[in-house]
Amino acid sequence: xxxxxxxxxxxxxxxxxxxxxxxxxxxxxxxxxxxxxxxxxxxxxxxxxxxxxxxxxxxxxxxxxxxxxxxxxxxxxxxxxxxxxxxxxxxxxxxxxxxxxxxxxxxxxxxxxxxxxxxxxxxxxxxxxxxxxxxxxxxxxxxxxxxxxxxxxxxxxxxxxxxxxxxxxxxxxxxxxxxxxxxxxxxxxxxxxxxxxxxxxxxxxxxxxxxxxxxxxxxxxxxxxxxxxxxxxxxxxxxxxxxxxxxxxxxxxxxxxxxxxxxxxxxxxxxxxxxxxxxxxxxxxxxxxxxxxxxxxxxxxxxxxxxxxxxxxxxxxxxxxxxxxxxxxxxxxxxxxxxxxxxxxxxxxxxxxxxxxxxxxxxxxxxxxxxxxxxxxxxxxxxxxxxxxxxxxxxxxxxxxxxxxxxxxxxxxxxxxxxxxxxxxxxxxxxxxxxxxxxxxxxxxxxx
Numbered sequence: 001x002x003x004x005x006x007x008x009x010x011x012x013x014x015x016x017x018x019x020x021x022x023x024x025x026x027x028x029x030x031x032x033x034x035x036x037x038x039x040x041x042x043x044x045x046x047x048x049x050x051x052x053x054x055x056x057x058x059x060x061x062x063x064x065x066x067x068x069x070x071x072x073x074x075x076x077x078x079x080x081x082x083x084x085x086x087x088x089x090x091x092x093x094x095x096x097x098x099x100x101x102x103x104x105x106x107x108x109x110x111x112x113x114x115x116x117x118x119x120x121x122x123x124x125x126x127x128x129x130x131x132x133x134x135x136x137x138x139x140x141x142x143x144x145x146x147x148x149x150x151x152x153x154x155x156x157x158x159x160x161x162x163x164x165x166x167x168x169x170x171x172x173x174x175x176x177x178x179x180x181x182x183x184x185x186x187x188x189x190x191x192x193x194x195x196x197x198x199x200x201x202x203x204x205x206x207x208x209x210x211x212x213x214x215x216x217x218x219x220x221x222x223x224x225x226x227x228x229x230x231x232x233x234x235x236x237x238x239x240x241x242x243x244x245x246x247x248x249x250x251x252x253x254x255x256x257x258x259x260x261x262x263x264x265x266x267x268x269x270x271x272x273x274x275x276x277x278x279x280x281x282x283x284x285x286x287x288x289x290x291x292x293x294x295x296x297x298x299x300x301x302x303x304x305x306x307x308x309x310x311x312x313x314x315x316x317x318x319x320x321x322x323x324x325x326x327x328x329x330x331x332x333x334x335x336x337x338x339x340x341x342x343x344x345x346x347x348x349x350x351x352x353x354x355x356x357x358x359x360x361x362x363x364x365x366x367x368x369x370x371x372x373x374x375x376x377x378x379x380x381x382x383x384x385x386x387x388x389x390x391x392x393x394x395x396x397x398x399x400x401x402x403x404x405x406x407x408x409x410x411x412x413x414x415x416x417x418x419x420x421x422x423x424x425x426x427x428x429x430x431x432x433x434x435x436x437x438x439x440x441x442x443x444x445x446x447x448x
Contacts, residue, residue, distance in 0.1 A: 069405040070435050072362075074383045074426025075213065076137065076164045077271070078263045080241065080351070081430050086265045086342055090335035098330055104306045110330060111305035115293045117337035124243045124340075125257035125279035126250020132291040133333040134276030134325060137260030138170040141207070141237065143278060143289040143323055144256045145171060145180055148205035148233040150287055150322035156181045156201040160192040162212025163237055165413040180204075187417035190216040190376025190385075194226050202230050205256075209237035210246065214424065215359070215383035216376050220252045228253075240264055240277065240336075242381050244345075244352035249279070256280045265339030266332050275332040285309065289323035354429035355382040358436065362427045365440035371447055375422045383426035385410060385419060390447045392423040402442040 007015075012024065021027065028036070047055070071079035089095075094109060101107030101114075114132040121130035134140045145157050159168060161184050168184065175182050183200060185192050192208060206227040211217050220236075227234035235256045236249035241263050249257035261275030262268070280288055286309065294308035343351065363384050366372050371389035388395060392409035399406040410422040427436070 064400055069400060069403055070439065071405045072407050072425050072427065072439060073405045075408040075424055076260055077268055078426060078428050079268060079430055080263045080428050082265055082267065083342055086335065086339045089338050090265065095331055095334050100327065101307065104304070108305055111293050113334045113337060114330065115295055115305050117333045118293060120337055120340045121277050122279055124240050124248065125238060126248025127254065127257055127279040128282045129285045129288065130279040131288055132293050132328040133261070134278055134290050135329060136272065136274040136276045137164070137258065138167040140258035140276035140278045141167050142171050142174045143325060144235050144258050145205060146178065146322045147256065147284060147287045147289070148235065149180060151233060151284060152204040154202060154204035155179060156183060156203040158183050158185050158195065158203045158206045160185050160208045160212065161187050161417055162192055162214065162216070162218065163207060163209045164213050190214055190378040191218050192223065194223065197226065197230050203232045205233045205235045207235040207237065211239060211242055211381050214376055214385045214419065215380040216378035217381065224253050241352050241355065244348035245356065245381065255284065261332065261336045264336035266335055273329060273332055275329050275336055287322050289325045291326065291328045351429050355427060358427040358429070358431050359384060362425065362436045365436060366425070366443060369440065369444045369447060375419050382428065383424055385422045385424050387422050388447050392421060395423060395443065395446055398446040399442055404439050404442060406443065
């Protein structure tokens, strides 16, 4: 393999002369001899472009591409249908090349698109204000905790284990720096077993997912009443597709609503880029993280769009900020707005209803297999957890050979909730009756 040096010999000589050095090696004299590479790396000779492409294609052929498998995996990232119109519109150069709209006079198009996104997220969440998005669902959760701590002056947070375990990991990582005291509240039979008031330090926030990670619909009234009784902010992790059928977070009197917007027109994409949703009550707008686009009129009375309330963000008042996020996921947010506009309220409701019906049918088919048992008995909407006589990791491997992505094995994260060694299965509107029947047949074969 040949080396690549971006500087000519004369440029290197000029640089060394300016620094008063005679050899390039003198730049690294502070590095101990024992840490330096003694000889050449022993890399193979370079290959031609065609040979490199053939080698890489050979490696890629060992992977099972998502499109080759019928997907029954969920857990926060879902194989929903993306209409051709959404792909076509969101891939237009005006959106793909749009960046931070620092100058509103030349950014009216993208600002309006983000304003429309905020509007639809506000309606989904049932809360009056939504921001222009965050990086993903986990960052939205972290920012909700930051806001709650800043608003209440408390450090404790009650975090339901029904929240995506990866999100909780992110929250715990960030808490190492902020000092937040996170209490993971376990699930019992699929629902959160909240602490008795007075048994622990009063929390800044009580956080519950609706539906939760196992697909269950929890008792939101009980969670809300508990939050109010301990003086905590009520934070709901909501799903934008499920919101087509369920009560909104605002209807449950939530102070904050956060979620993941990947299912709104954005592909699975190997884990990203994704889209964080964040909405809040009007009383918390001054502490809201990220970018907020507002509607106004210019000096001629023409409707215009601008970023607003900038003084609440860390890039202006660093010493008073509760967040260090000052940007957003513009392209993903615009895609989500296009997707929701294409569906409309009735279309979103129909998508959610198809997911619920498919989930019910799939759950009944799988539970009819000998040895397969339910882990929870609470109502579910798009996914559910089962226990099988064969380890879920082995099932996933076996069913991949049959052309199915079986679901997500529930590992050590679910030990305390009694769900370990379960399989989490998701059914979106893309799954047909024939696909569900085929999935049930091969799973029955695998457990035998």
